[in-house]
Amino acid sequence: MEIPTIPDQMFFLIIAVIVAIVIIIIVFQWRKVAQSKNSILMLEKEIELKKMSMVEKDIESKRLMDNPIPLPQEQQDSLSAIRQSTTEVRSNVGYLHSEINERLARLEAETEQRKLEKMLKEIEAKEAKLKKMK
16 A cells, blocks of 8 residues: 555645535535524514414404493593584585685686786787888
8 A cells, every 4th residue: 555645645635625614614504594494484473473463453453343332421422522523624624625726726727817918918019010020
């Protein structure tokens, strides 16, 4: 058996270093994949818990709507007064909004009419100049 020479030993050493680096890279990548799988599982569990919470809240709100808590007559009167005033305010806001739109349209039409009248006067003045030149 022949004793390996120094260049052969260097070759084996380089191969061993490359193999060690590849193994280290593979181990790190494997750990990253395992961590991301765990993160995904945790996120899935969180989403599942949030869905369950939302369903519970929905069921609770439906239960509360089905079984309304009776209010004393004074609070019921107050609530109906608030609803009535809210309805009145909404109708007033709607009326004022339509009034504003109507006035704005009228103002735009008047402005356009003034512009057209001014242009007409300018055109008539230019026509008069042209007639004088002829």
